Amino acid sequence: MCPPAGAESVRPRAGDNGGMSGGTKARGRRPGGEDTRGAVLAAARTEFAARGYQKASMRAIARAAGVDAALLHHYFGSKDRLFMAALEFPLDPRTVVESVFAGDPATVGERVAGFVLGLWEQPPVRERLLALVRTAAASEEVAALMRDFMVTELVARVAGLLDLPDPELRVELVMSQVVGLAVARYVIAVEPLASAPPEALAPLLGRTVQGYLTG
Amino acid sequence: MCPPAGAESVRPRAGDNGGMSGGTKARGRRPGGEDTRGAVLAAARTEFAARGYQKASMRAIARAAGVDAALLHHYFGSKDRLFMAALEFPLDPRTVVESVFAGDPATVGERVAGFVLGLWEQPPVRERLLALVRTAAASEEVAALMRDFMVTELVARVAGLLDLPDPELRVELVMSQVVGLAVARYVIAVEPLASAPPEALAPLLGRTVQGYLTG
Numbered sequence: 533m534c535p536p537a538g539a540e541s542v543r544p545r546a547g548d549n550g551g552m553s554g555g556t557k558a559r560g561r562r563p564g565g566e567d568t569r570g571a572v573l574a575a576a577r578t579e580f581a582a583r584g585y586q587k588a589s590m591r592a593i594a595r596a597a598g599v600d601a602a603l604l605h606h607y608f609g610s611k612d613r614l615f616m617a618a619l620e621f622p623l624d625p626r627t628v629v630e631s632v633f634a635g636d637p638a639t640v641g642e643r644v645a646g647f648v649l650g651l652w653e654q655p656p657v658r659e660r661l662l663a664l665v666r667t668a669a670a671s672e673e674v675a676a677l678m679r680d681f682m683v684t685e686l687v688a689r690v691a692g693l694l695d696l697p698d699p700e701l702r703v704e705l706v707m708s709q710v711v712g713l714a715v716a717r718y719v720i721a722v723e724p725l726a727s728a729p730p731e732a733l734a735p736l737l738g739r740t741v742q743g744y745l746t747g
Numbered sequence: 748m749c750p751p752a753g754a755e756s757v758r759p760r761a762g763d764n765g766g767m768s769g770g771t772k773a774r775g776r777r778p779g780g781e782d783t784r785g786a787v788l789a790a791a792r793t794e795f796a797a798r799g800y801q802k803a804s805m806r807a808i809a810r811a812a813g814v815d816a817a818l819l820h821h822y823f824g825s826k827d828r829l830f831m832a833a834l835e836f837p838l839d840p841r842t843v844v845e846s847v848f849a850g851d852p853a854t855v856g857e858r859v860a861g862f863v864l865g866l867w868e869q870p871p872v873r874e875r876l877l878a879l880v881r882t883a884a885a886s887e888e889v890a891a892l893m894r895d896f897m898v899t900e901l902v903a904r905v906a907g908l909l910d911l912p913d914p915e916l917r918v919e920l921v922m923s924q925v926v927g928l929a930v931a932r933y934v935i936a937v938e939p940l941a942s943a944p945p946e947a948l949a950p951l952l953g954r955t956v957q958g959y960l961t962g
Contacts, residue, residue, distance in 0.1 A: 666884070668935070669881070669884045669885075669934075670884075670885070675934070675935050678935075679935050679936070679937050682937070683937060683938070687937075698939070698943075698947065700938075700939050700940075701939050701940055701943055701947065701948075701951075702951070704931060704937050704939070704940040705928070705940070705948075705951055705952075705955075707931060707937075708924070708927040708928045708930070708931035708932070708940070709923070709924050709927055709928075709955070710927070711927050711930065711931065712923040712924055712925070712926050712927015712928065712930065713920070713923045713924075713927065715923070715926065715927065715930075716919060716922060716923035716926065717923070719884075719890070720883070720890050720893075720894050721894070722894050722897070722898060722902075722919050722922075723898070723915075724913070724915050724916050724919070725915075725916055725919040725920070725923070728913075728916055732913065732916065733916075733920075736916075736917070736920055736958075736959060737920075739958050739962065740920075740924070740955045740958060740959070743951075743954050743955060743958065744951060744955070747954065
């Protein structure tokens with residue numbers, strides 16, 4: 533069974549690690565063939581941009597794409613998965629929460645550092661993430677959309693796992709360090725940070741994350 | 748907390764750029780007057796952009812601006828001060844090193860956090876810093892120039908104060924957290940981070956900085 537044509541641009545590539553979304557659920561094409569899929573993704577981008585992540589409606593997207601809402605759910609499962617497909621977002625917050633943040637709180641920093649560095653060190657994933665960062669930097673609308681998605685799907689879930697004051701603030705401090713590190717290392721490429729082996733960074737980043745989340 | 752060092756003294760006054768416009772040359776310009784200052788700053792921007800911070804030459808800038816090299820030194824003192832004036836860089840690395848990083852290593856994180864938050868919380872300084880971040884994000888050339896300046900004037904000096912392995916890496920991790928936090932708080936404005944009082948952020952940021960610099 534073939535993946536839907538055109539899926540290449542929205543699916544994580546083979547070899548992406550466990551944090552990758554794989555959330556577009558490429559399946560054999562039936563009523564929702566390539567044209568339908570493209571129409572849905574275009575409608576989703578328009579709806580998300582116009583109304584933000586939280587207020588965007590699956591029903592409105594289905595209507596705009598001229599498909600049945602049940603079909604939309606069948607193919608994309610949920611709003612977060614449709615968002616990830618439409619924006620080529622290579623990171624599934626559900627998987628990140630389940631496989632990285634959940635588990636022993638005493639070693640969460642280590643797991644987050646290992647996950648983040650493992651993710652950014654894969655060139656295709658890094659390129660896609662950097663493209664998203666650049667697009668967000670250039671457009672307030674896109675930045676707001678990303679923020680809305682991340683707060684709803686990642687920050688809120690991780691914060692729910694923490695038993696400390698200001699849990700959302702702590703999760704956002706982790707995100708600020710992760711994004712700042714990625715920009716310094718991969719965009720600005722300041723040396724020696726840009727060439728430091730991940731093994732040298734992991735303990736330093738891990739301790740910071742641990743401090744924010746449990747300290 | 749330190750004032751944004753040099754913000755008043757090095758920022759080009761209104762009309763500097765206008766001083767470059769046609770027709771002003773006929774007026775008798777005095778050495779070091781507005782016209783000369785504007786010509787020097789324009790020549791400096793061109794030279795820094797073309798050759799980078801380290802390779803840019805005060806002599807070449809003086810020549811391009813049609814002024815004596817001694818006059819250039821008299822008015823701007825040194826290459827770092829000329830750079831800050833030309834790029835409206837509102838932060839003097841020398842002052843930061845002397846007043847923030849030097850001193851008791853056991854409380855350096857606290858001092859850095861207080862300084863950084865105090866700096867960003869001043870709207871005019873914040874605006875100027877964000878403008879620099881945006882310009883650097885949009886131009887690889889500007890990003891390289893900023894990186895070159897910061898590594899030469901800030902990272903190297905602070906690293907020289909540390910007695911731990913990988914001192915430059917540690918300083919750059921601090922910078923990555925500081926820039927990442929600024930972007931998350933002031934650009935992306937993710938809540939509750941954007942509205943958190945500086946007093947709530949300072950201890951969390953301070954501990955991270957302390958960990959990178961002495962941990």
